[in-house]
Amino acid sequence: MxxxxxxxxxxxxxxxxxxGGASAYAxxxxxxxxxxxxxxxxxxKKYAEVxxxxxxxxxxxxxxRHHLLELIDEDARAFEPLAAAYGMPKGTEAEKSxxxxxxxxxxxxxxxxxxxxxxxxxxxxxxxxxxxxxxxxLALSDAGAAVVIAKGALQAASLNVVxxxxxxxxxxxxxxxxxxxEDLLAAGNSMADEVYADVLERLS
Amino acid sequence: MxxxxxxxxxxxxxxxxxxGGASAYAxxxxxxxxxxxxxxxxxxKKYAEVxxxxxxxxxxxxxxRHHLLELIDEDARAFEPLAAAYGMPKGTEAEKSxxxxxxxxxxxxxxxxxxxxxxxxxxxxxxxxxxxxxxxxLALSDAGAAVVIAKGALQAASLNVVxxxxxxxxxxxxxxxxxxxEDLLAAGNSMADEVYADVLERLS
Numbered sequence: 007m008x009x010x011x012x013x014x015x016x017x018x019x020x021x022x023x024x025x026g027g028a029s030a031y032a033x034x035x036x037x038x039x040x041x042x043x044x045x046x047x048x049x050x051k052k053y054a055e056v057x058x059x060x061x062x063x064x065x066x067x068x069x070x071r072h073h074l075l076e077l078i079d080e081d082a083r084a085f086e087p088l089a090a091a092y093g094m095p096k097g098t099e100a101e102k103s104x105x106x107x108x109x110x111x112x113x114x115x116x117x118x119x120x121x122x123x124x125x126x127x128x129x130x131x132x133x134x135x136x137x138x139x140x141x142x143x144l145a146l147s148d149a150g151a152a153v154v155i156a157k158g159a160l161q162a163a164s165l166n167v168v169x170x171x172x173x174x175x176x177x178x179x180x181x182x183x184x185x186x187x188e189d190l191l192a193a194g195n196s197m198a199d200e201v202y203a204d205v206l207e208r209l210s
Numbered sequence: 211m212x213x214x215x216x217x218x219x220x221x222x223x224x225x226x227x228x229x230g231g232a233s234a235y236a237x238x239x240x241x242x243x244x245x246x247x248x249x250x251x252x253x254x255k256k257y258a259e260v261x262x263x264x265x266x267x268x269x270x271x272x273x274x275r276h277h278l279l280e281l282i283d284e285d286a287r288a289f290e291p292l293a294a295a296y297g298m299p300k301g302t303e304a305e306k307s308x309x310x311x312x313x314x315x316x317x318x319x320x321x322x323x324x325x326x327x328x329x330x331x332x333x334x335x336x337x338x339x340x341x342x343x344x345x346x347x348l349a350l351s352d353a354g355a356a357v358v359i360a361k362g363a364l365q366a367a368s369l370n371v372v373x374x375x376x377x378x379x380x381x382x383x384x385x386x387x388x389x390x391x392e393d394l395l396a397a398g399n400s401m402a403d404e405v406y407a408d409v410l411e412r413l414s
Contacts, residue, residue: 008279009213017242017275019249025355028243031212032236032359037222039232045223071221075212147373151229151366155236158362161406162355168413169351172280201364209372 012078021089026081029162033127034074036156040130041067043137043145043152056140063136070129077123081166084119087112088170106175110129113174117183120166124190127160131194131201138201150205157198164191216282225293230285233366238278240360244334245271247349247356247367260344267340273365274333281327285370288323290408291316292309292374310379317378321392324370328394331364335405342405354409361402368395 012031016023023031044064047053053060071099095101134153141149167187174180216235218226227235248268251257257264295313299305338357345353371391378384 008216008280008282012212013238013242013279014372016239017249017272019217019246021246021250024246024349025243025352028239028352028359031217032239032362035220035232035239036219038217039229040229041221042223042225045221046225067221071217075214075217138316145228145371148229148232150369151233152368154365155232155359155362158236158359161358165351165354165358165413168410172413182230183382194301205369206372209369 022082022085024081024085025162026085026123026166027078029120029127029159029166030074030077030123032080032155032162033123033130033159034071036127036134036152036159037067037071037074037130038067039148039152039155040134040137041071043141043149045138046145047137047140047142050142053140053142059136060138063133066129067133070126070133073126074123074130077119077126081119081123084112084115088116111172112177113170114179116170117167117174120163120170121183121186121190123163124160124167124187124194127156127163128190128194130156131160131197135197135201138205146205147209150202150209153201153205157194157202160194160198166208211356213296222280226286226289227282228285228289229366230289230327230370231282233324233331233363233370234278234281234285236359236366237327237334237363238275240331240338240356240363241271241275241278241334243352243356243359244338244341245275247345247353250349251341251344251346254346257346263344264339267337270333274330274337274352277330278327278334281323281330285323285327288316288319292320313377315377317374318383320374321371321378324367325387325390325394327367328364328371328391331360331367332394332398333407334360335364335401339401339405342409350363350409351413354406355410357402357405361398361406364395364398365403 043171044060047060091112094105096105134149138149164187248264251264295316298309300309342353368391375384
């Protein structure tokens with residue numbers, strides 16, 4: 007039986023979980039699938055030479071999986087002050103100023119949480135690269151499936167950074183975040199594309 | 211609270227849920243996120259003109275979401291006879307022949323279920339296109355996040371078709387399935403890439 011509570015909450019008009027939570031959840035799915043590849047590899051004679059590295063990667067994947075699940079809640083928490091700030095009155099100059107101050111403070115977390123989701127999705131992609139190269143060949147399609155889901159999660163999280171950067175007044179900070187986002191995206195996309203193409207070729 | 215049972219089962223060495231189940235689950239996440247966009251659009255004066263179409267799209271999305279969740283179980287059911295066939299003895303010619311017959315029969319479902327996951331992910335992508343174009347602009351990043359997750363799910367499911375096509379003896383059937391898979395992939399990738407680029411541009 008599949009618990010569909012998260013999926014039904016995501017579908018509802020409640021703003022959280024939203025794109026951030028969905029991207030973290032998709033990243034956790036990818037991480038779990040990469041773990042399956044590792045778990046189908048350990049203890050097999052054929053893969054004895056990489057046993058230790060697979061074990062280490064499995065510990066890493068357990069950590070990224072749990073971290074991504076935590077980030078679903080963190081994303082929802084970061085949204086609360088943002089929604090509150092967007093809802094503040096803007097009638098007088100004093101109100102406008104207070105609203106903007108609250109908004110700018112809230113935008114920092116609202117960018118940093120999806121950036122952390124991206125960092126963790128990139129770690130998942132790196133683990134998928136390892137599993138596609140060194141994991142059991144019987145689970146090669148699963149390593150490939152994990153990497154394309156992780157890439158989707160990475161790109162999805164990046165859109166949550168982009169939308170919040172758009173309202174950020176502190177240009178220096180915005181530029182820093184934009185640079186981090188672009189680097190994470192470029193690294194993840196290129197690694198994922200390479201592994202996907204390689205898996206496709208080896209399966210065909 | 212997030213129920214992590216599915217994710218933990220996915221991470222285990224049990225072969226199901228595997229790549230097929232994970233792709234269906236990721237597709238369901240994308241479908242749910244697209245529904246959120248629709249649910250944030252209906253009832254708003256600004257979007258009164260598209261209200262009926264959004265309502266129709268929401269019914270469609272509820273159907274694809276539930277279908278994808280069912281396909282997780284169907285994928286696991288399709289794997290059982292496949293695993294059984296791979297495990298049959300191949301000592302004598304008679305055994306080899308019986309094994310091959312069981313394997314070939316099992317491969318049909320093992321291709322058709324991920325193809326059905328792909329068909330349904332393509333429907334999700336089409337709904338995401340609609341939501342990105344006509345849904346509330348306040349949820350534009352969510353429509354974009356949904357489409358990239360759905361694309362990852364589509365590609366992940368395609369790898370499960372590919373791996374099973376590799377063992378299929380009936381070349382005519384294999385060629386039919388391969389053609390369907392390539393068409394679904396081409397259509398989904400191009401639609402998703404276009405929407406993602408459009409969302410990025412409008413958010414930046």
